[in-house]
Each structure stands twice: as C-alpha cells, then as structure tokens.
Amino acid sequence: MSTTGLWAARVLHRPGWLPAAEAVALQARLAREVPWTVHRIRLFGRWVDSPRLSCWMGDAGAAYRYSGTRFEPEPWHPAIHALLPALEAACAAPFNSVLLNRYRSGAEHMGWHADDEPELGPEPVIASLSLGATRRFLLRLRAEPAIKQEWRLGHGDLLLMRGDCQRVAQHALPKMARVADERINLTFRWVGPRPSPAPRAAGPGRPPTGPPRSVG
Ligand SMILES: O=C(O)CCC(=O)C(=O)O
Numbered sequence: 001m002s003t004t005g006l007w008a009a010r011v012l013h014r015p016g017w018l019p020a021a022e023a024v025a026l027q028a029r030l031a032r033e034v035p036w037t038v039h040r041i042r043l044f045g046r047w048v049d050s051p052r053l054s055c056w057m058g059d060a061g062a063a064y065r066y067s068g069t070r071f072e073p074e075p076w077h078p079a080i081h082a083l084l085p086a087l088e089a090a091c092a093a094p095f096n097s098v099l100l101n102r103y104r105s106g107a108e109h110m111g112w113h114a115d116d117e118p119e120l121g122p123e124p125v126i127a128s129l130s131l132g133a134t135r136r137f138l139l140r141l142r143a144e145p146a147i148k149q150e151w152r153l154g155h156g157d158l159l160l161m162r163g164d165c166q167r168v169a170q171h172a173l174p175k176m177a178r179v180a181d182e183r184i185n186l187t188f189r190w191v192g193p194r195p196s197p198a199p200r201a202a203g204p205g206r207p208p209t210g211p212p213r214s215v216g
C-alpha cells in the first residue's frame with residue numbers, strides 16, 4: 001500500500017532549500033562557533049551520554065525539557081538568527097528556539113522518539129534544516145510501527161513536520177556505517193505559549209530579549 005497520502009499532510013521535504021554555498025559556509029561556521037556539548041539523556045531508566053553533540057539555542061526564556069533534563073537556551077548564533085525570517089516565511093510558522101545536533105560520522109545517530117514535549121503544544125510545527133552528509137531519516141506510525149517511510153536528508157534540505165505528526169508518529173536518524181562525513185541538523189521549534197493570532201505579521205512579536213533580526 002502506498003503511504004504517500006498518509007505522510008503528505010504531515011511531512012514536507014524541500015531538497016536544497018538553502019543554496020549549497022550558503023549551506024557549506026553555515027556548516028563550517030556552526031561547527032567552529034557553537035558551544036557543542038554532549039547532552040545527558042535518560043534512556044530506559046538510565047542516564048547516558050547522547051550519541052552526538054548538541055546545543056539548545058533560542059530566545060531567553062525558551063527553556064526546554066526533554067529526556068529528563070531541562071535546558072536553558074544559548075543565545076542565538078547570529079547566522080542562525082539571520083535565517084529566521086526566510087524560514088518562518090517558508091513554514092508559515094514562528095520559531096523561538098532551535099535544537100542543534102552534530103553527528104560527527106554515520107556512527108552517531110538518534111533513536112526513535114517524537115518531539116511531543118508539552119511545551120511544544122499539541123500540533124507543533126518542527127522545521128529541520130540539514131547541513132553536510134546525507135543521512136536517512138525515518139518516520140513510523142506509533143499505532144502500526146511497520147508502516148514506515150524514509151527520506152534522505154541532504155545538504156541544505158528543509159523538512160517540515162506538522163499537524164498531528166508528533167502525536168501519531170515517531171522519527172529516527174539511524175546509524176549509517178559507511179558515512180564518514182559530518183552532518184549538522186537544526187530543528188526549529190516554538191516552545192511555550194504561542195503568540196496569537198498572527199505571530200509576526202503586525203509587529204515584532206518576539207520578547208524584547210532577542211537580538212535584532214538583521215544581524216548577519
Ligand atoms: O537529525 C535529525 O535529522 C533529527 C533530529 C531530531 O529529530 C531532533 O532534533 O529532535
């Protein structure tokens with residue numbers, strides 16, 4: 001059975017959304033300048049190092065709790081902050097934070113999970129931007145895990161998860177033994193109460209603590 005219709009309303013893939021040259025420059029800059037750390041996560045009742053490097057970043061106050069730990073955001077990296085207007089326009093949704101993950105090779109990965117923490121709200125829009133090595137990205141239905149779909153996320157690709165995607169499905173970035181190159185992924189989110197009704201159309205809409213949006 002084709003599952004295309006099943007995922008179409010929930011997942012949108014835009015290959016090469018960020019032009020290659022910009023993506024190369026951004027990846028190099030983020031690798032150098034982001035304060036990468038190994039997040040400690042709770043897995044099957046045990047505390048373990050997550051198998052990748054990470055950084056939680058965003059507006060002051062956009063704290064996020066996942067896998068048993070609360071993360072206070074690092075201030076926006078200016079190159080990421082400069083992407084926000086285009087990203088918000090492409091996704092028709094606001095973002096006040098981003099989780100960065102850096103997979104130094106195909107041995108680093110992310111297990112099955114959903115981005116369903118309560119502070120993201122019932123139907124979060126999650127925008128994922130990939131830089132570097134192409135990796136497999138999988139979604140499966142919670143109710144019927146055999147129903148799976150795979151995307152290949154390449155350099156500069158944007159993938160949008162929306163609607164009830166986090167409620168009905170889980171996603172994962174499996175290991176790929178043959179991949180030697182590094183990949184950085186950014187998942188943009190809105191945490192906390194949503195501005196309403198039209199987030200940014202009529203004004204700044206962002207807490208005054210954020211940096212100016214033109215910082216390059
Ligand atoms: O690296 C990816 O493509 C997935 C990242 C992800 O699922 C997350 O940050 O929650």
Ligand SMILES: [Mn+2]
Binds near residue numbers: 113114115171187
């Ligand atoms: Mn996720």
